Amino acid sequence: MSENSTTTAGAGAAKNAVETAPASTTGNATAGNAAAGASRPPLIALIGNPNTGKTSLFNALTGLRQRIGNYPGVTVAKHSGTVVFDDGRRAELLDLPGLYSLAATSLDERIVIDALCGRLPDTPAPDAVLVVTDGTNLLRNLFLASQVAELGIPLAIVVNHADAVRKFRIRVDAAKLGERLGGVPVVLASAWHGEGIHEIRAALRTVLDHRPRMSRVAWKPCVTDALQILRDGLARDAQNNAAGADTAAAAAAGAALPSDAELQRLLFDTATPVLDRLTAGDAARRERIAHLVRAARERVRHGGLNPFAAEPVLHYERIKEALAGAVTDREAVAQSRTRRIDKVLLHRVWGTLIFFGAMAAVFLAVFFLAEYPKGWLETLFAWLSDTAGGALESAPLLQSLVQDGVIAGVGAFLSFLPQIMLLFLFIALLEDSGYMARAAFLMDKLFSWCGLNGKSFVPLLSGYACAIPSIMATRTIEDPKARAATIFAVPFMSCSARLPVYSLMLAAFLTPQLGPATAGALLVAMYLAGLAVAVPTAWVLTRFILKTRAQPFVLEMPRYQVPKPRDVLWRVWQSAAEFVKRAGTIIFAITVLVWALLYFPHDDAVEERVKTEFAAKAKETAAPAAAGGAGAEKPAAGDAKAATDAAAGGGDEKSEADAALERAIEQAHVENSYLGRFGKWAQPLFAPCGFDWKITVGILASFPAREVIVSTLGITYSLGGEVDEESEDLKTALAKSRWSDTAGALAGKPIYTLPVVLALMLFFALCSQCGATLATIRQEAGWRWAAASFFFMTVLAWLAAAACNQLGSRLLAAL
Amino acid sequence: MKLSELPLKRMARVTRLRAENTVDQRLLALGLLPGMLVKVAHVAPLGDPLAIEFQNQCVSVRKNEADSVEVEVL
Numbered sequence: 059m060s061e062n063s064t065t066t067a068g069a070g071a072a073k074n075a076v077e078t079a080p081a082s083t084t085g086n087a088t089a090g091n092a093a094a095g096a097s098r099p100p101l102i103a104l105i106g107n108p109n110t111g112k113t114s115l116f117n118a119l120t121g122l123r124q125r126i127g128n129y130p131g132v133t134v135a136k137h138s139g140t141v142v143f144d145d146g147r148r149a150e151l152l153d154l155p156g157l158y159s160l161a162a163t164s165l166d167e168r169i170v171i172d173a174l175c176g177r178l179p180d181t182p183a184p185d186a187v188l189v190v191t192d193g194t195n196l197l198r199n200l201f202l203a204s205q206v207a208e209l210g211i212p213l214a215i216v217v218n219h220a221d222a223v224r225k226f227r228i229r230v231d232a233a234k235l236g237e238r239l240g241g242v243p244v245v246l247a248s249a250w251h252g253e254g255i256h257e258i259r260a261a262l263r264t265v266l267d268h269r270p271r272m273s274r275v276a277w278k279p280c281v282t283d284a285l286q287i288l289r290d291g292l293a294r295d296a297q298n299n300a301a302g303a304d305t306a307a308a309a310a311a312g313a314a315l316p317s318d319a320e321l322q323r324l325l326f327d328t329a330t331p332v333l334d335r336l337t338a339g340d341a342a343r344r345e346r347i348a349h350l351v352r353a354a355r356e357r358v359r360h361g362g363l364n365p366f367a368a369e370p371v372l373h374y375e376r377i378k379e380a381l382a383g384a385v386t387d388r389e390a391v392a393q394s395r396t397r398r399i400d401k402v403l404l405h406r407v408w409g410t411l412i413f414f415g416a417m418a419a420v421f422l423a424v425f426f427l428a429e430y431p432k433g434w435l436e437t438l439f440a441w442l443s444d445t446a447g448g449a450l451e452s453a454p455l456l457q458s459l460v461q462d463g464v465i466a467g468v469g470a471f472l473s474f475l476p477q478i479m480l481l482f483l484f485i486a487l488l489e490d491s492g493y494m495a496r497a498a499f500l501m502d503k504l505f506s507w508c509g510l511n512g513k514s515f516v517p518l519l520s521g522y523a524c525a526i527p528s529i530m531a532t533r534t535i536e537d538p539k540a541r542a543a544t545i546f547a548v549p550f551m552s553c554s555a556r557l558p559v560y561s562l563m564l565a566a567f568l569t570p571q572l573g574p575a576t577a578g579a580l581l582v583a584m585y586l587a588g589l590a591v592a593v594p595t596a597w598v599l600t601r602f603i604l605k606t607r608a609q610p611f612v613l614e615m616p617r618y619q620v621p622k623p624r625d626v627l628w629r630v631w632q633s634a635a636e637f638v639k640r641a642g643t644i645i646f647a648i649t650v651l652v653w654a655l656l657y658f659p660h661d662d663a664v665e666e667r668v669k670t671e672f673a674a675k676a677k678e679t680a681a682p683a684a685a686g687g688a689g690a691e692k693p694a695a696g697d698a699k700a701a702t703d704a705a706a707g708g709g710d711e712k713s714e715a716d717a718a719l720e721r722a723i724e725q726a727h728v729e730n731s732y733l734g735r736f737g738k739w740a741q742p743l744f745a746p747c748g749f750d751w752k753i754t755v756g757i758l759a760s761f762p763a764r765e766v767i768v769s770t771l772g773i774t775y776s777l778g779g780e781v782d783e784e785s786e787d788l789k790t791a792l793a794k795s796r797w798s799d800t801a802g803a804l805a806g807k808p809i810y811t812l813p814v815v816l817a818l819m820l821f822f823a824l825c826s827q828c829g830a831t832l833a834t835i836r837q838e839a840g841w842r843w844a845a846a847s848f849f850f851m852t853v854l855a856w857l858a859a860a861a862c863n864q865l866g867s868r869l870l871a872a873l
Numbered sequence: 874m875k876l877s878e879l880p881l882k883r884m885a886r887v888t889r890l891r892a893e894n895t896v897d898q899r900l901l902a903l904g905l906l907p908g909m910l911v912k913v914a915h916v917a918p919l920g921d922p923l924a925i926e927f928q929n930q931c932v933s934v935r936k937n938e939a940d941s942v943e944v945e946v947l
C-alpha cells in the first residue's frame with residue numbers, strides 16, 4: 059500500500075530468494091525447473107490485460123477448485139486454482155493481476171514481475187505462462203505476451219472474445235499467428251460462452267510437455283550492449299558486496315543476480331520493483347545501481363533510441379509484422395456499438411444524470427435494502443441468544459460469555475455481510491459491464507484535486523451506509539496512493555451506526571429545546587462534518603505524507619458487455635468469504651475482549667451492597683415520610699423512583715421492584731468492572747468535552763461498534779441494556795442527570811447541556827469507535843494503517859468535541 | 874500542438890511523446906506511439922479528463938497527463 063510496505067515486500071522477496079536459492083532457479087525458468095517440480099504439480103501463471111475476460115477464463119479452467127490467499131507482506135489478494143487435464147494430471151494455475159505492461163506502476167502490477175521471476179516467497183517461478191488477449195485488439199494485447207517472451211518461459215496464447223471477433227468480422231488465423239510468433243500454441247476462445255476451454259487445456263499440456271518458447275525481439279546492439287553493462291556491473295557489485303557485506307540480507311540481495319527480463323525492467327522502466335528488490339533498502343547500493351542504469355541508458359541513447367520508448371516501439375514493430383496476414387482487422391466496425399452507447403453515457407447532461415441515477419440505486423441498496431437481511435440476522439441472533447441464555451441460566455458467567463461475548467461477537471461481523479454482498483454485487487455489475495471506467499471518467503475532476511480519483515466515488519458514497527464494505531470496495535482503485543487516501547477518508551462518512559447516537563441526542567435534547575427545524579439542521583451538519591474533515595484529510599495525506607510517485611490515471615474504457623451471472627456471484631461470494639475469514643476473527647476477538655472488560659471482576663460483594671441499599675431504601679420510602687435522595691446521583695434517581703413506585707403500588711408490582719433491583723445490580727457491576735473503573739479513572743481526559751464517567755464508559759464500551767453506547771448508557775442509568783434510542787426512560791434519565799457533589803464547580807448542574815450534547819454528537823461523527831472498520835482496514839492495508847486511522851480519528855474527535863464544549867459553554871455564559 | 878489542446882473530434886497524428894514518466898510509459902504500452910492516429914472523443918462534464926481514441930480503443934487521460942503528447946492536426 060505505502061512506499062514502506064512495498065519496500066518490506068521487496069526485502070522479504072530478496073531474503074527468500076537466498077533461502078530457496080539452491081532449490082529453485084533464479085529468474086529464468088529452465089527445463090531444470092520443471093524437473094525440480096516433479097514433486098509438486100507444475101505452476102502455470104495466467105496473465106493478461108485488464109478487460110480480457112481473464113477472470114472468466116480462470117473460473118472456467120479451475121471451476122470451484124480455487125484458493126484465495128495473500129502475497130506475503132503485501133495486501134494483494136492471491137488467487138490460485140487447480141486445472142485437471144483429461145489424463146488426470148494436474149497443474150496449479152496462478153491468476154496474476156491484470157496489467158498492460160511489465161513496466162509496473164501499481165502494487166498489483168509489481169507483484170506480476172516478481173511472481174514471473176520467482177522472486178516471491180512461497181510462490182516458485184512458473185513453469186509456463188498462459189497469456190489471455192482480447193481478440194478485438196490483438197496488437198496492444200500481444201505487447202504483454204511479447205514482454206513475457208523475454209523471460210524465456212514457455213507460453214501459450216488465448217485469443218479471447220471469439221464471439222466479438224466474429225461479430226466485428228475480424229479474421230484471426232490462430233495457427234498462422236502461433237507460427238509467426240515462434241511456434242507457440244494460439245487458441246481462439248470465448249471464455250464467457252465456454253468456447254475453446256477444451257482446446258486451451260490441450261494447449262497447456264502441449265506447453266508443459268514440449269515447452270515451446272515465443273520468439274524474442276531482435277534487440278539492436280545498443281540495447282544488448284546496455285544490458286551487458288548492467289549485467290557486468292551488477293555481478294561486480296554483488297562480488298564486492300558479498301565480500302564486505304555487513305548483514306546477511308545485504309549479501310542475499312547481491313547473491314540473486316537478476317535475469318535478462320529483470321535487467322530489461324531496470325533499463326526501460328522509470329520505476330521498477332526490481333530495483334527495490336536488488337537494493338533491499340540499502341541506500342548506497344541503490345545509488346550505485348542507479349548510476350549503472352544511467353550509464354546503460356546513455357548507451358541506448360547513443361545508439362539513436364530513447365531508452366524509455368525503445369521497448370514498446372520495438373515490440374510493437376515486431377507484433378505488427380507477426381499480425382500481418384494472420385489477422386485482418388476492420389477497425390471501423392469494431393467499436394461501433396460501444397461508441398453509440400458512449401454517446402449517451404458520456405454525454406455532459408444525460409451521462410451525468412444516468413450516473414447519479416446509478417449511484418442512487420447503489421446507495422439505496424446498501425442503505426435500505428440491506429436492512430432486511432440484516433434484520434433477519436439480528437432476529438436469528440436474538441433468538442439464539444435467548445435460547446442459549448435460557449439454557450445457561452444456572453451458570454451466569456457462561457451465560458454472559460455466550461450471550462454478550464460469543465453470540466454478540468459472531469453477530470457483530472455477520473451483520474455486515476448483507477451490505478458487503480450487496481455492494482459487491484453492484485460493483486461486479488458496474489465493472490463487468492464496463493461502466494465503472496466511465497463513472498470514474500465522469501467524476502474524476504471532482505476528486506483529482508485532493509489526491510483521490512474518479513474511482514473513489516463509489517466507496518465514499520457507500521461510506522454513508524457503512525464503512526466496512528466501502529473500504530473493501532477501494533480495491534477497484536489501482537493507484538495505491540489514492541486508495542490509501544480513500545481508505546482513510548471513508549470512515550469519516552457518517553455511517554448508519556452513528557444514527558442511533560444522533561437520534562437519541564436529537565429526541566432527548568435538541569428537538570425539545572431548539573425545535574425540529576434547528577435540530578434537523580444540526581443533524582445535516584453532522585453529516586457534513588464528516589465530509590468536511592475527510593476531503594482535507596485526503597488532500598494532506600496525498601500531498602505531504604505519502605511520498606510515493608503520483609500514479610497515472612490512464613484508464614481504458616472497455617467494450618460494453620453483459621456481465622456473466624456466474625462471475626458476478628463468484629465475486630460476491632469471494633468478498634464475503636474473505637471478510638469473514640480475515641476480518642471476522644478480529645471483530646469477534648474485540649467484542650469478546652470488551653465483554654470481558656465490562657464483565658469482570660464481577661464481585662459478589664457488589665451485588666450484596668446493592669441489595670442492602672435497596673432494602674434500606676424500600677423501608678425508608680415505605681415510611682409515611684417524604685421520599686429522600688431526590689437530587690442525589692447515586693444510586694440513580696431512576697432506582698429511587700422505581701422503588702417508590704413498587705412500594706406504593708403494593709404486592710402487585712413486586713416483579714417491577716425485582717426488575718429494578720436486577721438493573722441496579724447490573725449497573726453496579728458495570729461501574730465496578732475493569733472498563734467501568736478505567737472509565738472513571740479516565741474521565742478527566744474527557745472533562746474538557748464535558749463528558750462524565752458514564753459517557754466515558756459508554757465511549758470505551760462502544761469501541762467494537764458506535765451504537766453500543768446507547769445500550770451502555772442504558773445499563774449505567776440502571777435501565778438495562780435493552781434500551782434503544784427511542785426509549786423514553788433513557789431520554790428522561792439523561793435529561794435529569796446531574797454532576798455529583800464531588801464535581802467541584804459543576805456540582806448539581808445538568809450534565810447534558812447544549813454544548814455537551816453537540817460535543818457528544820461531534821465526537822461520534824468523527825471518532826473511530828468501530829472495531830469492524832479497523833479490522834477491515836487492517837485486512838486491506840495492514841496494521842499500520844489501521845492504527846494510524848484510529849489515532850488520527852480519535853484525536854480529531856476529541857479536539858472537535860472539546861472545542862465545541864469549551865466555546866459553546868463560554869458563548870452560552872456570555873449570552 | 875499538445876494532445877490536451879486538440880479540439881474535440883479532430884483527427885491528429887502523434888509526433889512525439891516525452892516518455893519520461895510512468896504516465897507516458899503507460900500510454901506507450903497501450904500503443905500510443907509516434908505516427909499513430911488519435912482523436913479526443915469526449916470531454917468529462919467538468920472539463921477534465923479527456924477520453925481519447927487510438928488503435929481501436931478508448932482511453933481516459935487527465936489533461937495534464939496528455940500534455941506530454943505532441944500531435945499534429947490532420
